[in-house]
Amino acid sequence: MSLHVLYRPGSLFFWLVGLLALLLTVAIAGLNAYQQLQHEQRLQQQQRSYYLSRLHQELNATLDAVQLDVMRLATSPLLTRYLQQPQPADLELLQQSYLSLARLQPDYDQIRFINRAGQEVIRINRLASGDPYIVPAAALQNKADRYYIREGMRLGVGERYLSPLDLNVEQGEIEVPYKPMLRMVMPVDQPQREGLVVINYRGHDLLQQMGSALPSPLQPLLLNDAGQWLLGGGSRDWQFMFTPQTGLAVEMPAQWQQIQQQPRGAVAAGTDCYVYEWIRYGDGEMNAPRWLLGLNEPGRSCSALQTHYFQAGVKWTLYGSTIVIILLLVWYRTRLRQFHLYQRIRSNEQQLRLITDEVGSGLIMVDRHGCTQWMNPEAERLLGWTEAELHDQVLHPLIHVTLSGEDAHADDCPMLKALSSGERQQADREFFRTRDGRSLPVHTTVTPLPNGQYAGGAIIAFNDDSEHLAEETRLRRQAMTDELTGCLNRRAVLQVLDRLLLALDRQPGVVLIDIDFFKQVNDHYGHAAGDRVLAYYAQEVRDLLRANDSFGRIGGEEFLVVLETAHAEHLLQLAERIRSHFDAIRCPVDEHRLHVTASFGVAIHQPGESAHALLARADAALYLAKANGRNRVELAVAEEAVAAG
Numbered sequence: 001m002s003l004h005v006l007y008r009p010g011s012l013f014f015w016l017v018g019l020l021a022l023l024l025t026v027a028i029a030g031l032n033a034y035q036q037l038q039h040e041q042r043l044q045q046q047q048r049s050y051y052l053s054r055l056h057q058e059l060n061a062t063l064d065a066v067q068l069d070v071m072r073l074a075t076s077p078l079l080t081r082y083l084q085q086p087q088p089a090d091l092e093l094l095q096q097s098y099l100s101l102a103r104l105q106p107d108y109d110q111i112r113f114i115n116r117a118g119q120e121v122i123r124i125n126r127l128a129s130g131d132p133y134i135v136p137a138a139a140l141q142n143k144a145d146r147y148y149i150r151e152g153m154r155l156g157v158g159e160r161y162l163s164p165l166d167l168n169v170e171q172g173e174i175e176v177p178y179k180p181m182l183r184m185v186m187p188v189d190q191p192q193r194e195g196l197v198v199i200n201y202r203g204h205d206l207l208q209q210m211g212s213a214l215p216s217p218l219q220p221l222l223l224n225d226a227g228q229w230l231l232g233g234g235s236r237d238w239q240f241m242f243t244p245q246t247g248l249a250v251e252m253p254a255q256w257q258q259i260q261q262q263p264r265g266a267v268a269a270g271t272d273c274y275v276y277e278w279i280r281y282g283d284g285e286m287n288a289p290r291w292l293l294g295l296n297e298p299g300r301s302c303s304a305l306q307t308h309y310f311q312a313g314v315k316w317t318l319y320g321s322t323i324v325i326i327l328l329l330v331w332y333r334t335r336l337r338q339f340h341l342y343q344r345i346r347s348n349e350q351q352l353r354l355i356t357d358e359v360g361s362g363l364i365m366v367d368r369h370g371c372t373q374w375m376n377p378e379a380e381r382l383l384g385w386t387e388a389e390l391h392d393q394v395l396h397p398l399i400h401v402t403l404s405g406e407d408a409h410a411d412d413c414p415m416l417k418a419l420s421s422g423e424r425q426q427a428d429r430e431f432f433r434t435r436d437g438r439s440l441p442v443h444t445t446v447t448p449l450p451n452g453q454y455a456g457g458a459i460i461a462f463n464d465d466s467e468h469l470a471e472e473t474r475l476r477r478q479a480m481t482d483e484l485t486g487c488l489n490r491r492a493v494l495q496v497l498d499r500l501l502l503a504l505d506r507q508p509g510v511v512l513i514d515i516d517f518f519k520q521v522n523d524h525y526g527h528a529a530g531d532r533v534l535a536y537y538a539q540e541v542r543d544l545l546r547a548n549d550s551f552g553r554i555g556g557e558e559f560l561v562v563l564e565t566a567h568a569e570h571l572l573q574l575a576e577r578i579r580s581h582f583d584a585i586r587c588p589v590d591e592h593r594l595h596v597t598a599s600f601g602v603a604i605h606q607p608g609e610s611a612h613a614l615l616a617r618a619d620a621a622l623y624l625a626k627a628n629g630r631n632r633v634e635l636a637v638a639e640e641a642v643a644a645g
């Protein structure tokens with residue numbers, strides 16, 4: 001009957017579980033956001049690498065073509081022959097071949113062969129229309145003071161030199177419109193240094209191609225080794241040609257520091273993000289400047305992804321936490337309800353226990369097998385057993401007995417009937433064996449239990465019926481007893497006779513006793529004295545009878561003795577014994593001692609004879625005794641004898 005709960009709502013355990021769930025949610029949201037971020041970062045990295053490599057390829061492809069041409073010109077057999085034996089015809093052939101190349105490559109602004117003294121030997125220029133032409137010998141200049149000539153002369157055999165990318169300067173002035181220019185130089189060695197082949201490459205197309213290599217809104221970036229803008233800086237492009245102190249070193253020194261230290265990376269530039277990579281064209285035989293190649297992601301900060309996923313992480317953490325908190329609240333509410341319910345059940349249980357403790361009936365609960373599960377104090381008191389002693393004991397064979405104290409049959413057990421039928425059983429009179437072996441009369445009701453833990457079991461409610469039984473017995477006895485004399489009354493003694501007549505193996509006999517002249521006792525001593533006489537002689541008769549004999553008062557001063565089995569002689573002897581006893585004794589009434597006699601009519605039952613006929617014959621014998629002088633015994637004659645007489 002006791003209930004248990006594991007924990008209260010709001011207990012430490014509850015909040016620990018809640019906290020754990022919250023932490024778990026935050027951890028899952030965080031981990032998820034972190035994994036997503038990593039995935040996105042990988043994708044972003046791949047995308048950036050891809051776009052950078054496209055720019056790089058664009059640059060390489062263009063410069064490879066220039067390099068191929070400069071190498072072809074520098075190692076030309078015709079040039080070798082001319083240098084060994086200078087012939088005007090070979091010079092002209094060389095000029096024509098340079099001119100042809102210039103026609104094929106419109107981006108080649110100039111193609112020159114310059115001797116080791118820095119003097120131009122062959123020079124192809126372009127007109128404003130773009131058509132190439134051979135610069136006449138008179139217009140050829142000495143370029144020994146130019147930086148690219150000095151750089152070229154310092155190269156080893158087979159090496160090349162690529163100049164920085166800058167704007168073309170003509171006669172000390174920056175040519176307008178701007179003409180971005182690269183110079184690729186390769187020495188000519190036969191085997192000693194004879195001079196240099198120089199191709200001036202116009203970078204305009206290359207920069208344009210790089211500009212269109214990226215999808216919008218990405219923009220290519222190209223800066224020189226000093227961080228000065230060549231491409232992608234808008235108005236800052238080529239600014240260094242006019243003002244040397246420009247570029248990233250000036251614009252954003254902190255980021256420039258980082259850029260210089262890292263071969264590749266990304267830096268924030270205002271609201272933009274610059275993704276960069278340091279590159280250098282060519283292999284080990286190419287002496288080329290370092291460039292900063294990059295792409296600009298306008299309007300997108302470098303930490304956009306982290307910010308996005310941080311915000312997503314925070315958002316999902318908030319969502320998750322909200323859901324967890326709602327679930328916790330729902331859980332808390334449910335637990336609270338359960339707890340209140342539990343408290344109510346416990347309080348009901350306590351009330352029920354109080355009620356069952358205080359109730360005047362014994363209560364026993366059995367399970368479906370009839371085994372005791374619980375009993376109240378009254379049941380313990382009535383039976384003398386404790387709950388612990390009877391717990392799980394099969395109840396019926398232990399306590400259910402018959403009136404005579406023998407074990408009751410299972411078919412007659414109301415508890416077993418209720419368990420098997422599921423119907424309430426009521427029994428007005430059963431007997432339970434107490435612990436000390438007494439038979440306790442009980443009034444019992446057995447109610448099956450339909451639901452709950454003990455479904456299929458039953459509650460046995462019983463009350464001590466001892467007093468009721470005693471009262472019943474007293475009333476029954478009273479109903480059979482003659483109040484005045486204490487012997488059986490007329491109805492009871494005649495019932496005894498009727499019952500005996502039904503038993504075939506018996507031959508009952510009767511003695512009818514009538515006190516003589518009783519009227520005179522009444523008349524002389526009073527009615528109360530008469531009563532006392534009646535009681536006195538009735539007791540005297542009782543004393544002379546055996547236990548099996550029945551004795552009752554059937555009329556005013558008339559009594560009947562019924563013997564279960566009798567012979568005429570035996571019956572006559574009994575009647576005579578009573579008669580002589582009456583005659584011999586005196587009944588004390590006040591100061592008097594009364595001598596009272598009686599007359600007796602004796603009859604033996606004849607087969608088939610009714611009680612009425614038997615009594616009629618006894619009455620006839622009594623009448624005869626009265627008629628013959630009273631204080632005597634007369635045996636009734638048999639029916640045939642009466643008929644014969």
Ligand SMILES: Nc1nc2c(ncn2[C@@H]2O[C@H](COP(=O)(O)OP(=O)(O)OP(=O)(O)O)[C@@H](O)[C@H]2O)c(=O)[nH]1
Pocket residue numbers: 484514515516517518519520522526527528529530531534555556557626630
């Ligand atoms: N005191 C008392 N008298 C009773 C009781 N019942 C009947 N009587 C009286 O018993 C008397 C019976 O009288 P009778 O029938 O004439 O018989 P008797 O006087 O005994 O005469 P015999 O039977 O012929 O010897 C009556 O006076 C009744 O009133 C009783 O319970 N108590």
